[in-house]
Amino acid sequence: MKNHKNVLMLLLVGSLAACVKEGTHKTTEYMVNETGHEISFTYYRDNFLDTVTKNLPVGTQVVFLEQGSGKHIGVVFPHSLELYDSVMVKFDDDKKLIHYPENPRGSNPDAIRFEDGDNLYNPKNYKEVIISESRHSAVTEYYFYFPLSVYQRAK
Numbered sequence: 001m002k003n004h005k006n007v008l009m010l011l012l013v014g015s016l017a018a019c020v021k022e023g024t025h026k027t028t029e030y031m032v033n034e035t036g037h038e039i040s041f042t043y044y045r046d047n048f049l050d051t052v053t054k055n056l057p058v059g060t061q062v063v064f065l066e067q068g069s070g071k072h073i074g075v076v077f078p079h080s081l082e083l084y085d086s087v088m089v090k091f092d093d094d095k096k097l098i099h100y101p102e103n104p105r106g107s108n109p110d111a112i113r114f115e116d117g118d119n120l121y122n123p124k125n126y127k128e129v130i131i132s133e134s135r136h137s138a139v140t141e142y143y144f145y146f147p148l149s150v151y152q153r154a155k
Contacts, residue, residue, distance in 0.1 A: 023071025026139045029064035029080050029126070031056050035151035038092040043084040050084060056146075071138050078121060078144070087120055089146075095154035109155060118150050 033039055033056050043051035064080040081087060081101075088110075090096040098110045101121040112119045119125055131139040 022069050022136075024067070024069055024137045025071050026067045027064070027079070027142070028062060028066075028140075029078065029142045030060050030144070031063050032060045032143055032145045033058050034145060034147050035091065036148065037151055039146060040090045040092075042088040042090065043081075044086045044088070045084050047085065053090075060143075071136060078123060078126065078142075081121060089120075089154075091151055091154055095151065097150070097154045118146075118153070120144060 036058060038058070039056040040053040041056065042049065042053045064078075066079065085101065087099045088096055089099060096110055097112050097118075098108065099112050099120040100114065103114050104111050114122055116122075117125055126142040126144050129141045129143070131141060133139070
């Protein structure tokens with residue numbers, strides 16, 4: 001009988017030790033419009049219009065929010081753009097810029113090069129803010145800024 005209790009105790013302790021708490025995360029992406037002009041976005045997939053224009057008034061707006069299992073920090077790719085191959089950014093007076101995940105062939109005067117500090121697709125252009133991090137969870141925010149110089153650069 002004593003052996004059975006030991007076996008049961010070992011099974012119980014072993015099963016509890018095997019339980020590993022799954023991590024959680026919350027990731028939020030913001031766009032911050034500091035241009036003084038309303039911005040609209042038109043998204044393209046496979047070089048065709050995919051999504052109707054979304055507007056970004058002056059100020060800060062959430063463009064992506066994800067919560068779930070699995071702890072992770074670090075933007076690998078701007079989540080709000082992962083379905084699209086280009087985005088046209090248009091200002092309220094029809095000045096525009098086009099953002100690509102890679103540098104386009106040829107010369108497009110409206111194109112923002114991937115390496116530029118203003119390219120929406122380049123993860124380096126997002127400011128990362130770790131709100132909280134523990135052994136099992138992470139809350140992270142990412143900010144992309146549209147300063148007045150972006151508006152002045154647009155044609």
